[in-house]
Amino acid sequence: MALDNWTRLRDRSWAMLIALSITALLTASAAMYLVSLLRLRIKQMVLWKVPGPPAVSFFTGNHTQLHHVGAAKFHEYINKTYGGVIRVTGLLWDTQLIVSDPKACTNILIQDQDVFEETDWFIECNLHTFGPGLLGTLGADHRRQRKQLNPVFSLKHMRDMAPLFNKITRQLHDVFQAKVAAGPQEIDMLNWFSRVALEIIAQGGLGYTFNSLDPDAEESEFGRAIKEYFPTLTSLLAFMTIFPLISRWPSWLLRFGAQLVPLPAVRHIIRIVDVMHRYIKEVFDAKKALLEKGDDMFNQQLSEGNDIISVLMKAHNGASKEDRLPDDEIMGHMTALLFAATDSTSTALSRAVQLLAQRPEMQEKLREELIEAYSLAGETDLDYDSLANLPYLEAVCRETLRAFPPVNFVPRVARADTTIPLSRPIQTKEGPVSSLFVPCGTTVTINVIGANRDPSIWGADAAEWKPERWLAPLPESLTEARIPGVYSNTLTFLGGGRACIGFMFSQLEMKVVLSQLIRAFRFSPSKTEIVWNYGGVTTPSAKGSGVLVPQLPMVVERV
Template sequence: MSFNKALEHTTGLGLGDQPRMVPITDQILKVLRLEKTSFRTYAISALLLSLLFIFFRFLVKVFQICHKFHITCQRLRCFPQPPGRNWLLGHLGMYLPNESGLRDEMKVLDTLRHVVLVWIGPFLPLVVLVHPDYIKPLLGASAAIAPKDKLFYGFLTPWLGDGLLLSKGEKWSRHRRLLTPAFHFDILKPYMKIYNQCTDIMHAKWHRLTAGATASLDMFEHVSLLTLDSLQKCVFSYNSDCQEKNSDYITAIIELSALVVKRQYRIHHHLDFIYYRTADGRRFKKACDIVHRFTTEVIQERRQALNQQGAEAWLKSKQGKTLDFIDVLLLAQDEDGKQLSDEDIRAEADTFMFEGHDTTSSGLSWVLFNLARYPEYQDKCREEIQEIMKGRETDEIEWDDLAQMPFITMCIKESLRLFPPVTLISRRCTEDIKMPDGRVIPKGIICLVSIYGTHYNPSVWPDSKVFNPYRFDPENSQQRSPLAFIPFSAGPRNCIGQSFAMSEMKVVVALTLLRFRLSVDRTKKVRRKPELILRTENGIWLNVEPLSGQTTATPMAQPQQ
């Protein structure tokens, strides 16, 4: 059959007829200016064949995705699931970000103590690891094999950029090497004066609020401002006096943290083109601009001074002053002599401000809460710091004192076990991960290391719900896996600032117990709320009572730069 007859047979039209076309082909022919040419029919046939080919390719792609998903589901069948999976929501109803959700997670640990498969909706499986032996293959893998997953961290990118928290591959490895000296003990030691000073400011405020009696104060509110104050001084050598008055920069950081959490729970806000047209999206962009502008101005000012004076003269001008985080990053060089760009430094400074203030303030607030709940441990900690400070003219804690606080350290660690600031971390592996029992997590699957689940796992921690600082007595820790306690994560991507956080927490706890007695405000119930960090629904309210004969040192003024 000829082409003309075939066309007439299938469409009822010959070459001389004007066929009625699908609207899309009509538009395409107009664009190509073929609607009135003799090639019209050929063009229509070619377009229809092209559309058919595209549709066929689409069907093949869908089939491949479905087949791959089916294979993945088959491979995941070896992992146990909690009961009560909904066909549409999966296990979402069981893992709510509130007190009841955390209790439901603990119930699952009664029967599933190694690895758990949970579903987010009908199509997103997550492998949750809750035992040290099963966490080890994941956290022990290189950063290239087990990078962080963007599903859980992606919303932070416009704020934090490509810093240590979010970067991966060679860039992450290079930045990790360059940033490690910034957390060396020699750099951290001078920060002790800043920790003391910022704690003195908070305590002076507490003395005014208590007026010699007892007052109920929200620890999260006061401690968050303290950690932001100290970080701004350690990172930028800048004193915004944020514990006493409002600061645009500090307000922006607090708002950004809240907006990121809010966005996570609004599915339609996950799409950027929708989110940035909402009121929250505009507030997020405005807050990012405030933070970035502040950081950029400090970096550019320091870079200009460094270039004008030269490294040697610039360092001499810093003698007698604390070398801050920006200073260290400006001087950092890799093996090839290459320095970090201003954009890289800004990303790392913003990351440190975010990670350092939120996690440390959460950890500190929960430590004070636990010591308020257990007066006998509070008294023992107070006796320890009083013994250290005996005979001194001032209350200032020194670097060498930190090693003389074994029981305070034990209490801090036990609090971090029961109330880890970060309750889980996520990885999306680029290779299959083999578990110790031979089961395999397929590559591409999101793996969640449940820090909370591991810390409450009864097969790892007997009487796991009980606050018992003696678990961290050196003699009791010897037989325990190092991955049983991971508040700062572990492996190649562990928290680079954990020494900074621990030293600050020890100073704040020690000085607080030296000057105040804490007790729980029974009129305000504490209900946990896991977000980016472990918070509470309505704060942590403690009764704060000044100890007789104790006064707070007058904070030294620090000039703005």
């Protein structure tokens, strides 16, 4: 009995010690954080002259207006009212800028990209979620990683990958064919687009299959985790106030603290991260075992392969011991690229098909172009160049990615005091200015949708989805604006050293999937009202179903 009492006392003492240690660490972190905040807020007073919406809360400013699932209307309002440079108030009176001015964006993304880097919370969040891969590094480490991965996403490699994309998409075609054999059926397009996107990047990037397109199998656990990650994270944006305090804690301590939070969304994020890591580790361990075993067939595949894991493992295998890539870095690349390629492309495909369903005459025009192209090709799959030479398909893809980019805003933070130039002077409380001083530590958000829909650049119909705009000469104002994006005069895939490395991969995937499905099936809106939820990546859901249940039901029938 005495021993039991001693054991209980010891356990309580350890629990109390851990609790006191965490409390002390939080208190010290909070004190240091508040001192640094006060210094920054004083420096940021210089930006108060920039026009912007009034803060609606003393503590949260405009944060809840900017960052919640229904924030699209507020963003439309401030873009229309304040233009290319908007001052907003973040948490704890943090003065921030939202920028779509082309010259300012060029400065941020290209000329001063080493000054304007990803925010600490973005890097730390990705580091804890995906590992030290492409989304979780800065500076020289990030440049080295991109150089290693560039061959995977080259134009030559995309041409070589087109047959695989077509092969996988044919499986999706066959699934739909079976589902609508007896007549029109309602199908969750986001579910199946997530599956095909995951399978394409898994086979094309890792030489691995999730069997995502097996019609008799449920969606893979990994696929569900990817689809639910951003909606779940978006539901927690209100708690970002404490993230700067804890973001630099080691992963084990963050996990321990998160498990104590009595919120279903927090626990769901933990499960999502666990699922992604478990699957990636299984794939990596299997490949590494074959490499270490000296399997002749695997070594031949490795030497010939140009997928992500082959490129990384060749770099690992050929380097000296001290220069070899750490296992967690390779797995970080694998997780981040699987996630990014699945989530954003499935969203873009879902939006394109929804828009075509709402405009049957445009859907029919695209179908006619595709039927003719397949007829000229002898009813075989269309290769990369054949797809690139279909003007209306190109127009539909470009216009969807322009008007409805999967990612609407991208935050950067100034790592030093700097000045950003402006294409057009803005009217401030002190008069017109053509450049702005930005204090070190200030968050400057690239307003992707604001630049993509700027009427002074694209014309009065900039907010409309009009594929035909790409079939006529583009306005001179677009050429003069010199938008610094890597894709089609838009900021959809950003520009500079942190531009989306897989933008050609995403374009090819969209074209292959649309070319096969639109040719064979007719898509119509379902009776379910769909809302698009704002967040890191926009996601569709049925109205009233909640952001944590992403879906896009549509009626599908054979042509």
